[in-house]
Amino acid sequence: AQSVAQPEDQVNVAEGNPLTVKCTYSVSGNPYLFWYVQYPNRGLQFLLKYITGDNLVKGSYGFEAEFNKSQTSFHLKKPSALVSDSALYFCAVRPITGGGNKLTFGTGTQLKVEL
Amino acid sequence: DARVTQTPRHKVTEMGQEVTMRCQPILGHNTVFWYRQTMMQGLELLAYFRNRAPLDDSGMPKDRFSAEMPDATLATLKIQPSEPRDSAVYFCASGPSDRVNEQFFGPGTRLTVL
Known part of the structure; x- marks a missing residue:
């Protein structure tokens, strides 16, 4: 069975600074990986x-996000954060073969961008 | 701007009552998903359909929940009888089958069962 880990419940960053929201995954075979945002x-x-x-x-x-197969990671990044980026971010995974269209979501990371 | 619509947006009901939530997927999308979101469990897939046929409802409590697509423009999720533990936000999402998992979510139905 596939799984997703988002190790940080919350990430705080100052506006204008780069941001990273972490995601690691476990899946049989090769993955499809996704990021969703919830306001x-x-x-x-x-x-x-x-x-x-x-x-x-x-x-x-x-x-943007970088897929790293050896580290089974798919971290979300942005070079310069905006206050309007503050939201809940979800990473999701599914295997390329098998499992149909079923996505497994992480628990979400709350991003807070402050002035 | 095509959107997934859900009704009602909010529902408060008493334990034991029947609850029906409706979803209109984006026209042309042939996959439809029902999710439940709670603080404790996060986002859970309850059921999904392709071309109106149920493909996976393993995440759905079968004794009280049912999901159907009477036609391509309507998906329903029914709870009978409802229980307080069903209180959650229920999301419907739709997607085109030729674009891998780009699901378009509706605004959700916030259900409170007293």
């Missing part, structure tokens, strides 16, 4: 995904 009282919103190819994936709102 208060809203549904999740797709940010980016890794399917195959370049390990550095660029997504919405200036976010």
